[in-house]
Amino acid sequence: xxxxxxxxxxxxxxxxxxxxxxxxxxxxxxxxxxxxxxxxxxxxxxxxxxxxxxxxxxxxxxxxxxxxxxxxxxxxxxxxxxxxxxxxxxxxxxxxxxxxxxxxxxxxxxxxxxxxxxxxxxxxxxxxxxxxxxxxxxxxxxxxxxxxxxxxxxxxxxxxxxxxxxxxxxxxxxxxxxxxxxxxxxxxxxxxxxxxxxxxxxxxxxxxxxxxxxxxxxxxxxxxxxxxxxxxxxxxxxxxxxxxxxxxxxxxxxxxxxxxxxxxxxxxxxxxxxxxxxxxxxxxxxxxxxxxxxxxxxxxxxxxxxxxxxxxxxxxxxxxxxxxxxxxxxxxxxxxxxxxxxxxxxxxxxxxxxxxxxxxxxxxxxxxxxxxxxxxxxxxxxxxxxxxxxxxxxxxxxxxxxxx
Amino acid sequence: xxxxxxxxxxxxxxxxxxxxxxxxxxxxxxxxxxxxxxxxxxxxxxxxxxxxxxxxxxxxxxxxxxxxxxxxxxxxxxxxxxxxxxxxxxxxxxxxxxxxxxxxxxxxxxxxxxxxxxxxxxxxxxxxxxxxxxxxxxxxxxxxxxxxxxxxxxxxxxxxxxxxxxxxxxxxxxxxxxxxxxxxxxxxxxxxxxxxxxxxxxxxxxxxxxxxxxxxxxxxxxxxxxxxxxxxxxxxxxxxxxxxxxxxxxxxxxxxxxxxxxxxxxxxxxxxxxxxxxxxxxxxxxxxxxxxxxxxxxxxxxxxxxxxxx
Numbered sequence: 001x002x003x004x005x006x007x008x009x010x011x012x013x014x015x016x017x018x019x020x021x022x023x024x025x026x027x028x029x030x031x032x033x034x035x036x037x038x039x040x041x042x043x044x045x046x047x048x049x050x051x052x053x054x055x056x057x058x059x060x061x062x063x064x065x066x067x068x069x070x071x072x073x074x075x076x077x078x079x080x081x082x083x084x085x086x087x088x089x090x091x092x093x094x095x096x097x098x099x100x101x102x103x104x105x106x107x108x109x110x111x112x113x114x115x116x117x118x119x120x121x122x123x124x125x126x127x128x129x130x131x132x133x134x135x136x137x138x139x140x141x142x143x144x145x146x147x148x149x150x151x152x153x154x155x156x157x158x159x160x161x162x163x164x165x166x167x168x169x170x171x172x173x174x175x176x177x178x179x180x181x182x183x184x185x186x187x188x189x190x191x192x193x194x195x196x197x198x199x200x201x202x203x204x205x206x207x208x209x210x211x212x213x214x215x216x217x218x219x220x221x222x223x224x225x226x227x228x229x230x231x232x233x234x235x236x237x238x239x240x241x242x243x244x245x246x247x248x249x250x251x252x253x254x255x256x257x258x259x260x261x262x263x264x265x266x267x268x269x270x271x272x273x274x275x276x277x278x279x280x281x282x283x284x285x286x287x288x289x290x291x292x293x294x295x296x297x298x299x300x301x302x303x304x305x306x307x308x309x310x311x312x313x314x315x316x317x318x319x320x321x322x323x324x325x326x327x328x329x330x331x332x333x334x335x336x337x338x339x340x341x342x343x344x345x346x347x348x349x350x351x352x353x354x355x356x357x358x359x360x361x362x363x364x365x366x367x368x369x370x371x372x373x374x375x376x377x378x379x380x381x382x383x384x385x386x387x388x389x390x391x392x393x394x395x396x397x398x399x400x401x402x403x404x
Numbered sequence: 405x406x407x408x409x410x411x412x413x414x415x416x417x418x419x420x421x422x423x424x425x426x427x428x429x430x431x432x433x434x435x436x437x438x439x440x441x442x443x444x445x446x447x448x449x450x451x452x453x454x455x456x457x458x459x460x461x462x463x464x465x466x467x468x469x470x471x472x473x474x475x476x477x478x479x480x481x482x483x484x485x486x487x488x489x490x491x492x493x494x495x496x497x498x499x500x501x502x503x504x505x506x507x508x509x510x511x512x513x514x515x516x517x518x519x520x521x522x523x524x525x526x527x528x529x530x531x532x533x534x535x536x537x538x539x540x541x542x543x544x545x546x547x548x549x550x551x552x553x554x555x556x557x558x559x560x561x562x563x564x565x566x567x568x569x570x571x572x573x574x575x576x577x578x579x580x581x582x583x584x585x586x587x588x589x590x591x592x593x594x595x596x597x598x599x600x601x602x603x604x605x606x607x608x609x610x611x612x613x614x615x616x617x618x619x620x621x622x623x624x625x626x627x628x629x630x631x632x633x634x635x636x637x638x639x640x641x642x643x644x645x646x647x648x649x650x651x652x653x654x655x656x657x658x659x660x661x662x663x664x665x666x667x668x669x670x671x672x673x674x675x676x677x678x679x680x681x682x683x684x685x686x687x688x689x690x691x692x693x694x695x696x697x698x699x700x701x702x703x704x705x706x707x708x709x710x711x712x713x714x
Contacts, residue, residue: 023606030608031516037508038525041578045532048543050577055546202436209433217433226440232629232699233692234636236663237447238669243670244450268443275440301429329536332638332663336670358538358639365542365643368480382538387534 032323052384054134055377059141060160061130061148062177068124068272077116077124085115092123117166121178128176129155130372162378171344172355177369181379183343187259187354190347191334192327194263200320202267203274204309210275211282212304231272238269239336247337255351257338262354265337266330270323277322281315282308314401321394325387331358357383405608451692454685455465458482461679469686475649475665477680484687486651490659494570494641495634497655506581513582514589515611526583534578535573541643544572549644552656560656567655573640577630584629588622589615621709628702638663638705653657662687 010016035352058141069075072084080088085105090098101107107115120126129152132144137159148157171178206227214220242265254261285308293303309316334356343355364376452505460468463480472483509529548568555563560569592615600610616623646658647668660668666684674681 023609027608030611032510034508034516037505038512038529041505041509041532041575041582042528044575045528045535047547048535048539051543051547054537076410143681174586202439205433205436206440209437210432213433214437223437223440225442228703229696229699230440230444230514232632232695233447234633234638234663234695236636236638236666237451237688237692240666240670241443241447241450244454246445255686266668271439271443275437299426301426325534329538331536331538332642332667335638335667338671358536361538361542362639362643365538365545367557376542377546380542384450384538384539387536 052377054176054379055374056162056381057134058160058374059132059137059144059157060128061152061155061157062126063129063152063155065125065127066123068120071123082112082115085119088119088123126177131371131374161373163381166377168382171346173344176375178366179375181357181360181382183346184355184357184360184379187358188328190259190354191263191266191356194260194350195266195327196320196324198264198267199270199274199323204278204316205272206275207278207282208304211279212300212308222254227272227275231276233331233340235269235332236336237264239333240334241265242337257353258351259347260350262334262337265333266327269325269330269333273326274319274323277319278316281312281319283317285311314398317397317401318394321390325390328386329358329383331362334359335362429645439492447692451489451689454682455689458679458682458686473651482683484690486649487660487665487687489651489653490566490645491635491661493653494566494573494645494661495631496578497567497570498534498573498634499627499631501571502577502581503627505578507527507585509578509582510585510589511611514586515615529579529582533583537576537637537639540572540576541640544568544640544644548572554655562646562656562658564644564658565656566645566659569644570655572644573634573637576640577634580633581626581630584626585623588619588626591622592618615666615673621705625702625706628705630700636663636691636695638667642667662691
């Protein structure tokens with residue numbers, strides 16, 4: 001005897017269906033919202049890059065201090081030959097300035113473009129009267145032309161790439177059209193190489209100690225705690241440390257606000273980063289490899305040096321490049337240690353005063369005149385290109401080392 | 405016979421060398437590691453020894469430093485509050501941007517994104533993380549600040565303002581929050597999600613009520629690290645927040661932060677003995693204490709509340 005079938009009656013069926021529809025709607029809403037967060041972040045990245053590119057190129061209106069087409073009667077500037085230009089320079093420049101130029105390279109041996117640039121810089125001396133970013137230069141070209149013609153009748157309007165060869169190879173100058181970043185690039189190379197050369201060997205050695213030799217003692221725990229917390233200390237504090245220890249106390253050794261002082265302060269900042277990355281790389285080497293080496297009679301030191309380190313090399317290398325990228329973009333430490341703002345000569349050694357790319361960008365950005373913002377944008381493009389190529393090298397190297 | 409004795413002698417020499425090389429190398433490696441302790445002590449020692457003469461100088465005390473509402477070295481007023489409020493306002497704005505954006509991005513990457521989309525999105529976010537801070541400073545002053553001025557009229561918005569600095573900083577911190585939180589979310593075992601789905605929960609419900617609570621300690625830790633970075637960030641605020649202490653909570657006003665002030669004075673040409681110069685070490689000490697506390701808190705949270713799954 002079986003029980004009669006019970007009829008299912010669910011008074012909430014309609015409500016449940018409505019609630020489920022609502023839940024499904026919420027679910028897809030959540031998906032859109034979370035994707036939107038990434039979208040906003042990427043959009044901001046695009047805006048940031050787009051803004052820099054737009055500021056690095058664009059129209060520039062200049063007025064010649066001395067009209068360039070009137071330098072030689074009846075002849076336009078572009079028609080002048082090398083001899084004409086050299087003669088002009090001899091006539092117009094002071095004796096001292098001329099000697100310096102000749103010492104650098106005799107006028108006769110200079111190219112036409114070089115002489116033209118010299119005449120423009122020293123005699124014509126164009127002043128910037130207006131600058132426009134790329135998007136305005138493209139979209140409102142006619143309006144800008146009309147505006148310039150109305151307000152500055154004698155001005156010439158040219159499209160300019162603020163990022164150009166002259167910009168890369170000229171030293172700092174107070175005239176925006178002549179200023180360049182050669183000094184800053186050289187300064188960056190000096191400071192970053194010294195900092196990395198100091199931080200990486202020390203950091204890797206420290207990591208070897210922590211991973212291969214350290215026993216679980218109180219000292220070791222203190223060490224680990226110090227490293228973790230040092231990684232979280234703001235960079236401006238490393239700058240203050242550098243200012244007191246390397247610039248003031250160590251003045252006899254470093255020469256005050258010098259490349260060496262900055263590089264050492266930077267090395268201290270990089271040290272925890274290098275140690276943590278190297279530790280990870282060393283930890284990733286399987287235990288069995290070490291045991292095999294020891295079983296064959298190798299000492300712990302031999303095992304570390306010939307077995308573990310080579311195996312950890314790709315990871316250590318990645319950490320090194322990471323540290324290098326950090327050092328190249330670092331600004332706060334160098335502001336505090338005192339990268340000078342206006343340096344027009346190349347750094348001559350570890351003791352010389354210097355400036356670096358981020359500091360140069362920092363100073364140009366803070367200038368009220370708009371044209372310096374465009375120089376800053378061009379310098380940022382160089383900085384980003386440097387970082388990107390560094391990362392590309394890291395990826396390539398890692399791939400090769402892994403392939404071996 | 406001869407060959408054997410040579411080998412034995414060689415082995416003995418090698419062994420002897422090893423006996424010395426081992427401990428020597430270990431000592432050398434330890435010395436390098438000890439540099440971390442030396443640096444830590446160095447930081448505290450430098451900040452304290454330079455800040456002490458500041459607190460001993462006339463008209464300055466720890467209390468007046470911590471509670472004073474006016475920072476005016478010219479007339480001997482060293483109250484740190486204006487610098488602190490600027491730091492707080494800017495960090496708060498940055499966190500208001502970075503928390504939802506970073507967390508949302510992390511949830512999308514870990515819970516929703518298809519593997520292919522993840523493979524593209526993650527490196528792109530890392531690209532954003534690799535952009536130097538100076539670039540965010542440039543972004544703040546050339547794009548965000550003029551946009552804010554256009555939106556709220558230039559009379560109400562200073563060209564150097566805390567909002568622009570905070571927004572740029574939030575953007576800078578977003579990839580960090582995203583990547584640390586994503587690690588925390590991905591550490592939650594799959595079985596939890598499957599169990600939740602089996603009970604009939606939607607994807608969103610699983611994420612909000614199962615995965616997020618399980619990963620909470622890691623997420624909170626990432627937010628604290630981001631906050632600590634925001635408080636210590638120097639370059640963006642030096643460029644975009646303005647130079648000059650200003651006691652205000654108005655994000656559209658210009659005000660100098662603790663880090664901004666330190667950078668301006670440290671990079672300048674003040675004589676080393678002046679009270680003005682020494683004062684930055686007192687600010688530095690305060691900054692150090694705040695960031696250290698935050699970092700320790702983040703580590704403690706991870707250690708204490710981490711859910712360990714088998």
